[in-house]
Amino acid sequence: xxxxxxxxxxxxxxxxxxxxxxxxxxxxxxxxxxxxxxxxxxxxxxxxxxxxxxxxxxxxxxxxxxxxxxxxxxxxxxxxxxxxxxxxxxxxxxxxxxxxxxxxxxxxxxxxxxxxxxxxxxxxxxxxxxxxxxxxxxxxxxxxxxxxxxxxxxxxxxxxxxxxxxxxxxxxxxxxxxxxxxxxxxxxxxxxxxxxxxxxxxxxxxxxxxxxxxxxxxxxxxxxxxxxxxxxxxxxxxxxxxxxxxxxxxxxxxxxxxxxxxxxxxxxxxxxxxxxxxxxxxxxxxxxxxxxxxxxxxxxxxxxxxxxxxxxxxxxxxxxxxxxxxxxxxxxxxxxxxxxxxxxxxxxxxxxxxxxxxxxxxxxxxxxxxxxxxxxxxxxxxxxxxxxxxxxxxxxxxxxxxxxxxxxxxxxxxxxxxxxxxxxxxxxxxxxxxxxxxxxxxxxxxxxxxxxxxxxxxxxxxxxxx
Amino acid sequence: xxxxxxxxxxxxxxxxxxxxxxxxxxxxxxxxxxxxxxxxxxxxxxxxxxxxxxxxxxxxxxxxxxxxxxxxxxxxxxxxxxxxxxxxxxxxxxxxxxxxxxxxxxxxxxxxxxxxxxxxxxxxxxxxxxxxxxxxxxxxxxxxxxxxxxxxxxxxxxxxxxxxxxxxxxxxxxxxxxxxxxxxxxxxxxxxxxxx
Numbered sequence: 001x002x003x004x005x006x007x008x009x010x011x012x013x014x015x016x017x018x019x020x021x022x023x024x025x026x027x028x029x030x031x032x033x034x035x036x037x038x039x040x041x042x043x044x045x046x047x048x049x050x051x052x053x054x055x056x057x058x059x060x061x062x063x064x065x066x067x068x069x070x071x072x073x074x075x076x077x078x079x080x081x082x083x084x085x086x087x088x089x090x091x092x093x094x095x096x097x098x099x100x101x102x103x104x105x106x107x108x109x110x111x112x113x114x115x116x117x118x119x120x121x122x123x124x125x126x127x128x129x130x131x132x133x134x135x136x137x138x139x140x141x142x143x144x145x146x147x148x149x150x151x152x153x154x155x156x157x158x159x160x161x162x163x164x165x166x167x168x169x170x171x172x173x174x175x176x177x178x179x180x181x182x183x184x185x186x187x188x189x190x191x192x193x194x195x196x197x198x199x200x201x202x203x204x205x206x207x208x209x210x211x212x213x214x215x216x217x218x219x220x221x222x223x224x225x226x227x228x229x230x231x232x233x234x235x236x237x238x239x240x241x242x243x244x245x246x247x248x249x250x251x252x253x254x255x256x257x258x259x260x261x262x263x264x265x266x267x268x269x270x271x272x273x274x275x276x277x278x279x280x281x282x283x284x285x286x287x288x289x290x291x292x293x294x295x296x297x298x299x300x301x302x303x304x305x306x307x308x309x310x311x312x313x314x315x316x317x318x319x320x321x322x323x324x325x326x327x328x329x330x331x332x333x334x335x336x337x338x339x340x341x342x343x344x345x346x347x348x349x350x351x352x353x354x355x356x357x358x359x360x361x362x363x364x365x366x367x368x369x370x371x372x373x374x375x376x377x378x379x380x381x382x383x384x385x386x387x388x389x390x391x392x393x394x395x396x397x398x399x400x401x402x403x404x405x406x407x408x409x410x411x412x413x414x415x416x417x418x419x420x421x422x423x424x425x426x427x428x429x430x431x432x433x434x435x436x437x438x439x440x441x442x443x444x445x446x447x448x449x450x451x452x453x454x455x456x457x458x459x460x461x462x463x464x465x466x
Numbered sequence: 467x468x469x470x471x472x473x474x475x476x477x478x479x480x481x482x483x484x485x486x487x488x489x490x491x492x493x494x495x496x497x498x499x500x501x502x503x504x505x506x507x508x509x510x511x512x513x514x515x516x517x518x519x520x521x522x523x524x525x526x527x528x529x530x531x532x533x534x535x536x537x538x539x540x541x542x543x544x545x546x547x548x549x550x551x552x553x554x555x556x557x558x559x560x561x562x563x564x565x566x567x568x569x570x571x572x573x574x575x576x577x578x579x580x581x582x583x584x585x586x587x588x589x590x591x592x593x594x595x596x597x598x599x600x601x602x603x604x605x606x607x608x609x610x611x612x613x614x615x616x617x618x619x620x621x622x623x624x625x626x627x628x629x630x631x632x633x634x635x636x637x638x639x640x641x642x643x644x645x646x647x648x649x650x651x652x653x654x655x656x657x658x659x660x661x662x
Contacts, residue, residue: 122545125552132559134568141606153610171612172605199564235537238544240489373499374491377540381503382533389526450533453526460523 007192015042017076036215044286047184115230134198142173148186209246241375258287281329288333300406355419594625624655
């Protein structure tokens with residue numbers, strides 16, 4: 001257990017140091033926000049490094065993998081000391097201050113306490129559930145963990161083997177087209193644990209949920225109020241599919257975290273904080289290294305960023321501090337795509353066929369499934385209604401919503417235009433799992449819409465009084 | 467959506483509970499959520515209009531209220547199911563080692579796999595199983611040993627194959643393999659052979 005905790009803490013420290021350096025001049029983000037960003041960022045960087053080591057034919061042993069990371073951690077720490085960068089900012093405890101404030105209404109205080117308790121109990125139950133169950137899901141056996149086990153025991157990515165075994169091809173139902181990010185996380189955990197443990201190897205998954213939940217709350221609280229943010233977080237966590245995915249070694253929750261974090265970084269970057277452009281690029285690159293669907297979010301996000309920079313070209317936005325670090329950070333994903341294309345690995349599972357058809361009724365089926373509340377509470381029913389009632393969207397909201405809408409539309413096009421997805425695939429499974437990857441972003445956009453509605457209500461009330 | 471109005475007030479719990487998204491919610495509950503949305507929107511909008519709030523503002527407020535009310539209504543239902551699953555898992559898995567938990571999850575097949583790991587040592591095998599799920603589970607738990615068509619070890623899991631211990635002959639379809647030594651027999655349908 002202690003080794004497992006060490007395995008989880010090391011990438012978090014690496015990520016925390018990088019976040020602290022990138023946001024050294026930024027004053028609005030608190031310690032909790034930086035901690036939330038730290039783990040997903042560090043884990044992504046760690047797995048890319050493991051991938052590079054494997055490409056260089058370095059054996060993936062604990063010593064070989066951990067040493068570069070430790071050197072980086074020490075180097076970055078020394079740099080923060082030399083540049084006098086503050087690592088531990090004074091935590092604000094805003095929620096607790098509001099609960100224990102002398103002037104607050106008792107009903108609001110009780111609501112905040114109850115909602116906080118619900119969040120803690122839910123996330124706690126997900127951690128306990130992760131510890132209770134061994135790996136139990138089909139794709140974990142067939143793909144993610146099968147690859148991880150063999151990579152761990154072979155100390156590499158099977159790059160020096162026969163063509164039929166290359167990169168884990170032909171291993172159960174492993175899809176060698178997928179990025180090795182998920183298996184490499186399991187390899188990292190196993191290297192510390194000392195063997196492939198069917199329970200402990202999963203523990204990176206609930207940490208992603210924890211980081212995402214806290215960060216989503218902090219951002220929503222900043223945009224609306226703590227009461228609304230906590231209420232939305234409780235509703236967000238009630239998704240049974242999100243809960244189940246958070247206790248397994250699937251890649252959908254990490255991808256949803258990287259998509260959400262890229263979007264939030266873009267939001268803060270648009271508000272003039274230059275450090276977030278680099279983070280937006282890093283999280284986007286990590287999304288690209290997580291699942292094959294990510295390009296269909298990252299490309300529209302880059303177009304949105306380009307639109308923003310174009311619109312602000314005469315207003316002092318420095319491209320050298322925005323577009324350049326954004327594009328430079330995306331280079332993190334380049335080794336994977338070079339490897340992928342140089343070895344003729346396709347996109348998606350290797351059993352997917354791309355025979356074109358036209359079945360528009362599948363779009364209706366998607367809508368009816370989302371309207372059935374099955375996995376995502378009431379978010380998908382309310383977001384179009386709230387968008388209409390909020391009136392003319394702000395430019396900021398449009399630029400944020402566009403990539404998510406493009407990403408969702410991409411899936412609907414895939415379902416309606418390909419024979420494989422419209423006919424042969426387990427349709428509901430594909431829809432719900434794909435929606436899960438942008439569900440947290442939908443939650444964020446819903447909060448932004450509620451904020452807009454509240455502002456318009458306030459403006460209306462003020463004009464009536466005036 | 468198949469509506470069944472008779473069980474509107476006897477809501478069955480969510481079922482499925484699979485990571486693959488096969489979570490089922492009865493249509494009666496879906497209908498109830500829509501009823502909650504419509505009624506709360508309507509009632510709150512009427513109240514706001516009666517308080518001289520302009521119609522658009524009244525709708526804006528009432529939709530936000532309906533969002534949270536319907537969301538919490540769904541939450542009570544879904545979390546009840548989640549915690550039911552959670553307590554079932556506590557009762558099933560709590561206090562056991564990873565190996566024991568895996569054994570409980572996989573069932574009797576895991577007893578066979580435990581012995582197979584010892585019998586096979588680090589050698590590869592070819593596996594014949596009655597269904598894909600059994601074959602895949604066995605392969606997964608036997609990793610890093612691999613399933614290879616030309617392996618000397620043969621694992622049979624309730625497949626349509628026959629082994630004659632007296633003649634050391636293994637027959638599967640039209641293929642007959644001689645000199646197959648029985649290494650381990652779990653029961654009549656599950657056994658491991660080694661071809662000399």
